[in-house]
Amino acid sequence: MATKNISLPAELEAYVDAKVASGEYAHASEVVRDGLRLMMREETEKLEWLRNAIAEGEASMAAGGTLSSKQVDEELAKQREEWLAAQRKPG
Incomplete structure (x- = not known):
């Protein structure tokens, strides 16, 4: 496994130290690896959500469905909030 030296602000250093001190x-390095894995998973899920939203939009357009730009903005804002709420849930 490769070794990297990283600099952390005091707040993150304290967080990492607390995770190790708790025995978790x-x-x-395990704390950092876990955090990076979580970031990778979230990015993958976000891209999947975006691809699905694009596919749904393309299918709707192909079927003749259209929305005004205001309706699009409102729907995207709603879906983004739903996605963000789901990301905040533990698990």
């Missing part, structure tokens, strides 16, 4: 993680 054995080493600081």
Whole structure:
């Protein structure tokens, strides 16, 4: 496994140290790896959601369905809020 030296602001350093001190993680590197995995998973889920939204829009357009730009903005804002709410849920 490759070794990287990283600099953390005091707030993140304290968070990492607390996770290790609690026994939840054995080493600081485990905390960082877990955080990076979570970030990768969230990015993948976001891209999947966007691809699905595009596919739905294309299918709707092909079927003759159209929306005004205001309706599009409102729907995207609603769906984005739903997605963000789902990301905040533990699990």
